[in-house]
Amino acid sequence: MTVKKIVVDSSVIAEHLTTKKSTSILRRISQEYFCYTTVFNAIELFAAAGSQKETQAVQDAMDALKVLGINPKSAKNIASVVSSNTMDYTTLIAAICIESKLPIVTLNPKRFSRIKHITIVSANDLKL
Numbered sequence: 001m002t003v004k005k006i007v008v009d010s011s012v013i014a015e016h017l018t019t020k021k022s023t024s025i026l027r028r029i030s031q032e033y034f035c036y037t038t039v040f041n042a043i044e045l046f047a048a049a050g051s052q053k054e055t056q057a058v059q060d061a062m063d064a065l066k067v068l069g070i071n072p073k074s075a076k077n078i079a080s081v082v083s084s085n086t087m088d089y090t091t092l093i094a095a096i097c098i099e100s101k102l103p104i105v106t107l108n109p110k111r112f113s114r115i116k117h118i119t120i121v122s123a124n125d126l127k128l
Helices: 010-018 025-032 039-048 052-063 072-083 089-100
Strands: 005-008 034-038 066-068 104-106 120-122
Touching: 005 025, 005 089, 010 025, 010 039, 010 052, 010 104, 025 034, 034 039, 034 089, 039 052, 039 066, 039 089, 072 089, 089 104
Parallel strands: 005 034, 005 104, 034 066, 104 120
Antiparallel strands: none
């Protein structure tokens, strides 16, 4: 049996942290996929946290996910994506997804639309 893997964007994690619904999108995705996120998504979320309680909620979410980063071996390939785009968190997140050969699930597909070679999955289109 092949385990389905996916990278979870900040938008999906933020929805999980703020939802009033009984089951967040992230919880539904995690029932079907092995979920990753990137160190840059983590930075975005920690930077947006406005209190110690919010920071702890982000930490709890990060503890439940495998966080992908970069290392010297992957840096060369990631640099090629970054050099052909404006360098920002979106580009860095996309570069890690491309390097890892994993799709990204997001509530905002337009965020990644300018990046070539990334597989974008709209969270709203998933059949969960």
